[in-house]
Amino acid sequence: xxxxxxxxxxxxxxxxxxxxxxxxxxxxxxxxxxxxxxxxxxxxxxxxxxxxxxxxxxxxxxxxxxxxxxxxxxxxxxxxxxxxxxxxxxxxxxxxxxxxxxxxxxxxxxxxxxxxxxxxxxxxxxxxxxxxxx
Amino acid sequence: xxxxxxxxxxxxxxxxxxxxxxxxxxxxxxxxxxxxxxxxxxxxxxxxxxxxxxxxxxxxxxxxxxxxxxxxxxxxxxxxxxxxxxxxxxxxxxxxxxx
Numbered sequence: 001x002x003x004x005x006x007x008x009x010x011x012x013x014x015x016x017x018x019x020x021x022x023x024x025x026x027x028x029x030x031x032x033x034x035x036x037x038x039x040x041x042x043x044x045x046x047x048x049x050x051x052x053x054x055x056x057x058x059x060x061x062x063x064x065x066x067x068x069x070x071x072x073x074x075x076x077x078x079x080x081x082x083x084x085x086x087x088x089x090x091x092x093x094x095x096x097x098x099x100x101x102x103x104x105x106x107x108x109x110x111x112x113x114x115x116x117x118x119x120x121x122x123x124x125x126x127x128x129x130x131x132x133x134x
Numbered sequence: 135x136x137x138x139x140x141x142x143x144x145x146x147x148x149x150x151x152x153x154x155x156x157x158x159x160x161x162x163x164x165x166x167x168x169x170x171x172x173x174x175x176x177x178x179x180x181x182x183x184x185x186x187x188x189x190x191x192x193x194x195x196x197x198x199x200x201x202x203x204x205x206x207x208x209x210x211x212x213x214x215x216x217x218x219x220x221x222x223x224x225x226x227x228x229x230x231x232x233x
Contacts, residue, residue, distance in 0.1 A: 002224075002225070004214075004218055007223050007225070017181070018181060020185070028231060031231050032225075032227040032231060033218070035227045035230070036221065036227055039221065041218075041221030042214075042221075046218065049210045049214040052206045056205035059198055059201045059203050060203070061202055061203055061204060061205050062202055062204075069182070069185060070196045070198055074194065076193070091229075091232040091233055093232040107189055107194060116225065117229075118225060118229045
């Protein structure tokens, strides 16, 4: 989310060269932006700019490849997410995010940084051996 | 643009078609990228490409529908990011959306 809001820690997140996101982001990012607009904390024009920026990152543009590598949610990730509840107090979607990150790290051990702000998810990610940003 | 006809084993042809489909690319575009990578190091082996390949082989890579978007101006994005940085944090709104 810090790609789209000047919140504390945004510089560290924006400095990441490779960003892998779960396909859940396709829904969660616009949902959060719209929620902020409905709280009257974001103008409609700003909302549309940020949604467009996110979609350019997600889908790419005529001159740029997508910024994100997008992971799906195959059954193996759902199974791993279901098992995470035994060791971490997480919401269902949090568990999918963390299980996705673990699957990515299994595929590429260099992907060992997990960016999130939620305290419970941060603690769980750290316990799973991730470096947590910001 | 010249055309190139290749004789390749049938299973390889099917794998190429399948890989191109999974990436949402035409067979021609995918095969061109693969051939280019074979002869031009500038197109091969960058970190993002390696990671993409690893995720694809692990069955993790999703292929969002090809839907090219227009990126807003940097100035507009900077203004909107600044506005979005005020009030309740977006990450908190995500958490709330998760229940």
